Amino acid sequence: MRWEIKAFEGVGPIRFGMVSSEVEAILGPPDRKRKGDDGTEYRGEYAPIITYYDGRVAELECYYDLPDVSFDGIPLFQQHGLDVMRQLERRNGGALESVGIVVFQNLGLSTGRLDRLGREDHSVTAFARGLWQDRIDRLQPISFL
Secondary structure (H helix, E strand, O other), X not given: OOEEEEOOOEEOOEEOOOOHHHHHHHHOOOOEEEOOOOOEEEEOEOOOEEEEEOOEEEEEEEXXXXXXXXXXXXXXXXXXXXXXXXXXXXXXXXXEEEOOEEEEOOOOEEEOOOOOOOHHHOEEEEEOOOOOOOXXXXXXXXXXX
């Protein structure tokens, strides 16, 4: 399956605002669930990690081992991490960071530090509109250009 991230819409066939039964109809049941923040579902290496707030999909996290993850034509885990961060920063008009999480708020994305070694920690998270709004003032500008 292709996992194309669409800003503030979703990832692949999963859309923000869906309820768990809609997601399950597309991806099947989760391998495991974690409670807290309304719940998180895991489906191994074959689908994003899905987090629900108020019972609806709000975040979709893709790790480096999920095949065919892209954003706006950028293959996120096939290119050098620094190149990816630069492309995202340009498209976003800047970047913000705190404790290793980089937020591209205009694109609806947050990432780990893809520019650093430790590929097993590389991930990209698509988020629903407004999700980072209450935390954005705690982040500091960062540049990869």
